[in-house]
Amino acid sequence: MYLYKIIRCTSNSALWATSFTAKCHTRFRKKPQHGSRYLTNPENVFEFNAWDNVKWDTCQEELAKCKVTENSSVFASQDDQEMYEGCANKYWDAFYGIHQNRFFKDRHWLFTEFPELAPDNKCVDAQKEQKSEQADEVLRSFAGEPTVEQDSKVLICENTEDEVKHCSEGLANMLERNTERKGTTILEIGCGVGNTVFPILRYNVNPHLFVFCCDFSSTAIQILQDNPEYNPKRCQAFVCDVTAEDWQPPFLPNSLDIAVMIFVLSAIHPDRMAHVVTQVYKYLRPGGLLVFRDYGRYDMAQLRFKKGHCLSDNFYVRGDGTRVYFFTQAEVKSLFEEAGFEEVQNLVDRRLQVNRGKLLTMYRVWIQAKYRKPF
Numbered sequence: 386m387y388l389y390k391i392i393r394c395t396s397n398s399a400l401w402a403t404s405f406t407a408k409c410h411t412r413f414r415k416k417p418q419h420g421s422r423y424l425t426n427p428e429n430v431f432e433f434n435a436w437d438n439v440k441w442d443t444c445q446e447e448l449a450k451c452k453v454t455e456n457s458s459v460f461a462s463q464d465d466q467e468m469y470e471g472c473a474n475k476y477w478d479a480f481y482g483i484h485q486n487r488f489f490k491d492r493h494w495l496f497t498e499f500p501e502l503a504p505d506n507k508c509v510d511a512q513k514e515q516k517s518e519q520a521d522e523v524l525r526s527f528a529g530e531p532t533v534e535q536d537s538k539v540l541i542c543e544n545t546e547d548e549v550k551h552c553s554e555g556l557a558n559m560l561e562r563n564t565e566r567k568g569t570t571i572l573e574i575g576c577g578v579g580n581t582v583f584p585i586l587r588y589n590v591n592p593h594l595f596v597f598c599c600d601f602s603s604t605a606i607q608i609l610q611d612n613p614e615y616n617p618k619r620c621q622a623f624v625c626d627v628t629a630e631d632w633q634p635p636f637l638p639n640s641l642d643i644a645v646m647i648f649v650l651s652a653i654h655p656d657r658m659a660h661v662v663t664q665v666y667k668y669l670r671p672g673g674l675l676v677f678r679d680y681g682r683y684d685m686a687q688l689r690f691k692k693g694h695c696l697s698d699n700f701y702v703r704g705d706g707t708r709v710y711f712f713t714q715a716e717v718k719s720l721f722e723e724a725g726f727e728e729v730q731n732l733v734d735r736r737l738q739v740n741r742g743k744l745l746t747m748y749r750v751w752i753q754a755k756y757r758k759p760f
């Protein structure tokens with residue numbers, strides 16, 4: 386069992402959203418990309434809650450390596466490994482069954498780092514939320530498997546066109562908008578309860594925007610669809626295990642403008658990552674963009690794992706049965722380039738988060754990347 390910081394999120398309420406949007410329209414402030422507060426004098430470390438682009442010296446790197454070598458010295462048993470893989474969606478169902486939509490905060494920093502997600506919106510006030518929100522985690526516990534039935538809203542029907550096997554309201558919308566060539570179609574993979582999707586729907590002002598989002602946790606998809614902000618005219622959520630050979634999604638190959646992968650690839654078994662990336666490539670249109678942010682090697686969360694939780698190199702299981710991988714930039718690069726993508730961005734974001742009350746320092750590492758499907 387691991388101790389995680391408790392952060393309560395109330396930002397999903399419609400009331401908050403309305404007042405936030407209103408404030409936002411009167412303020413045209415934007416947080417600089419990759420942060421702007423640098424720690425030059427170590428004595429000042431407790432003056433702020435977080436520092437950007439923190440440099441690691443060799444000693445710190447060596448210490449991190451030692452911790453990882455130690456916590457990887459005992460692997461989870463083969464039986465347990467198979468259970469975590471076979472029941473992966475059930476562990477996430479249980480996670481969302483407990484935490485509902487209170488665990489992850491809405492990811493407003495998205496628009497600072499990935500302005501493509503809301504290109505015409507000048508009012509993205511990324512300072513409202515600290516970028517550090519993305520990895521704040523609560524005390525996680527696994528309380529047994531829930532019995533939630535799968536409830537995909539994707540409709541499957543016959544179509545006269547051979548290549549169109551699966552259709553839905555979302556697909557019909559998308560085809561119409563693509564004919565007019567006005568729309569932007571976004572897919573979020575591993576959307577959870579919508580902490581990325583709802584900010585996109587709020588801040589992307591393109592009237593022809595359509596957001597597809599999927600997750601293999603039917604509990605997460607149900608919670609997302611129950612959110613008052615869920616509008617089927619602009620969004621379609623569906624259940625999909627992206628490690629499956631075929632996705633059967635409600636859109637066509639070569640059709641998506643943007644695919645979003647935020648802290649999802651790390652939750653997938655390393656043996657299936659390449660397949661997931663290949664599938665994303667298949668459904669993006671030529672020229673389409675993939676945006677990615679995920680855990681980096683030696684992030685604080687990796688160093689905190691105890692022996693017995695390691696499944697394979699840099700891949701761990703948390704106390705609640707959900708899994709997490711810690712990437713290097715080089716791994717991300719080869720995953721996407723081997724699938725055919727061209728690199729637009731690949732950076733490591735090192736942040737120092739500070740708990741000023743307890744005088745604690747926490748070194749966070751994230752990999753952020755963008756890849757384009759060539760024309």
Ligand SMILES: C[S@@+](CC[C@H](N)C(=O)[O-])C[C@H]1O[C@@H](n2cnc3c(N)ncnc32)[C@H](O)[C@@H]1O
Nearest residue numbers: 477575576577580600601602626627647648652
């Ligand atoms: C850390 S959460 C991130 C949620 C969301 N992207 C966000 O920004 O808040 C990881 C999500 O990936 C989903 N996931 C993990 N493996 C998956 C798979 N094979 N297929 C689809 N979703 C998956 C989990 O259910 C979970 O909702």
